[in-house]
Amino acid sequence: GESVGLHLPTLSVQEGDNSIINCAYSNSASDYFIWYKQESGKGPQFIIDIRSNMDKRQGQRVTVLLNKTVKHLSLQIAATQPGDSAVYFCVSGGSQGNLIFGKGTKLSVKP
Amino acid sequence: EAQVTQNPRYLITVTGKKLTVTCSQNMNHEYMSWYRQDPGLGLRQIYYSMNVEVTDKGDVPEGYKVSRKEKRNFPLILESPSPNQTSLYFCASSRAAFTDTQYFGPGTRLTVL
Numbered sequence: 425g426e427s428v429g430l431h432l433p434t435l436s437v438q439e440g441d442n443s444i445i446n447c448a449y450s451n452s453a454s455d456y457f458i459w460y461k462q463e464s465g466k467g468p469q470f471i472i473d474i475r476s477n478m479d480k481r482q483g484q485r486v487t488v489l490l491n492k493t494v495k496h497l498s499l500q501i502a503a504t505q506p507g508d509s510a511v512y513f514c515v516s517g518g519s520q521g522n523l524i525f526g527k528g529t530k531l532s533v534k535p
Numbered sequence: 536e537a538q539v540t541q542n543p544r545y546l547i548t549v550t551g552k553k554l555t556v557t558c559s560q561n562m563n564h565e566y567m568s569w570y571r572q573d574p575g576l577g578l579r580q581i582y583y584s585m586n587v588e589v590t591d592k593g594d595v596p597e598g599y600k601v602s603r604k605e606k607r608n609f610p611l612i613l614e615s616p617s618p619n620q621t622s623l624y625f626c627a628s629s630r631a632a633f634t635d636t637q638y639f640g641p642g643t644r645l646t647v648l
Binding site: 458 | 570575577578580583591593594627636638640
């Protein structure tokens with residue numbers, strides 16, 4: 425079946441450094457990808473999205489890169505702050521119209 | 536304030552006792568969805584609805600029912616809950632199907648004894 429997987433379940437970075445969270449997806453027909461952030465005790469919060477006709481999209485301190493050739497997605501966070509500590513999920517729009525979540529990467533920011 | 540609300544936020548029940556978790560959104564969104572979140576498994580979609588009276592199964596629909604009689608409400612029904620349905624449940628909505636930002640509710644933590 426379709427799947428979305430993150431390369432690392434945990435990532436620890438120093439405050440001020442850049443963070444990169446990677447994700448792989450299996451369905452070549454997926455045409456919409458989203459990154460969510462989930463803080464402890466809260467629901468997922470939208471960070472940034474990208475459609476398959478793009479390979480890069482930038483937001484405030486975040487950049488998403490999409491490589492359709494190898495079915496790889498990444499989230500880059502510039503100048504990581506303690507408030508960025510959370511679990512990050514990559515999500516792909518499945519071929520059936522549903523959303524498929526990856527298992528999440530827990531980002532810890534060291535002061 | 537634009538939001539997705541869920542009730543109850545916490546529920547402890549016993550095996551076999553029917554329950555309903557309500558979900559409501561005030562953004563006039565067409566698309567609504569239910570997820571369960573379990574440790575090590577991330578979020579898995581249970582059911583989704585493209586519009587009123589239109590519902591479809593997600594990845595893990597067994598043991599659940601939904602209905603979409605009005606645009607703003609999308610209740611999740613467990614006819615005969617079992618312990619393996621103990622989980623954290625999230626409702627979400629968006630303007631359109633998966634090609635739009637989903638807004639999540641605060642979550643409902645369900646324990647089935």
